[in-house]
Amino acid sequence: MRPAPGEVLHFSEDPTITRFEPHVAATARQPEAYVWAVDLARSPDYWFPRQCPRAMTWVEPTTSAEDRAWLGAERVHAVEFRWLRRMQTARLYAYRFDARPFRPFGEPPNAHVATEPVEPLGPPEAVGDLVALHEDAGIELRLTATLWPFWRRVVASTLGFSGIRLRNALPEPS
Template identity: 35%
Template sequence: MLYHFSEESDIQVFKPRPSMAHPKLDPAVWAIDEEHALHYYFPRDCPRVIYWKADWTSKSDICEFFSDSKVDKIIVVENRWLERIRNKKLYVYTFPEDTFKLFEEAKTAGYHVSHEEVVPIKVELVDDLIAKILSKNVELRFTPDLHIIRDRVLSSTVDFSIIRFRNAIKQ
């Protein structure tokens, strides 16, 4: 299954749009696979650092990043987003997979693109994002400064996704 997360409840047709992050890519509709969907149960602009154990993660990094946890994935968000996460409602659109292809530039991130219009199969309201996130086997952590964990993750062997970091508080 492929998904698209939105704060809008009534999108009937998703039309391909240009990507600011990938200006050379033809206009596309973006979707995320089931494995990575958890990364998107947040308000759209919420900066977050997500990291997890991968086959290539060193034993020393597993010890450093996971020694105080029994989970394989940790999500870190700035403190100032807690109330917005608590109060936000999201709509999860389920897409048919037939026109989508894996976005090769970031294949481990689970992104898929379609260059055709997409009609969703269904839409589901999620009104308790924290409960949805915590229903998975992850830790959700809050911090006043995302830069510290981002820098540690980038210099490690853990796999990661850093989303909307441009919105993080400048340090």
């Protein structure tokens, strides 16, 4: 599930949204109200149930041979075992938007934001099997007892990485 050229996507487990209003997310690090969306490159970051903690990493042009060998794949998404059943049963939907009201957010951009209300281009589309999406995209999905050993290794590496909803992960082992 990826946006077409000139589009961005918003993923949700709620298929009833008809208008997206800018808001300040509870976890926001900035005070501005936004409607959030993602582009083609960042769409796979959201092929998860909303609250699922995930650690994602990928090979960059500057990734060392050692880190490339450790990762063993071009891109890996890691989740805790306890989220597998939810990944297999979640009903996720993608809302398509015209990209024009949105601007890149972050450096490098990791999302797109709009400051005005936006309406989807049509009804939401069921995303389907989240595990199969990863497989079809060539993204290795790894299951871990806890994300923290994997996350610590990734953030200390030369790999690209992103973590979402890490506050929902099991506590870091002592």
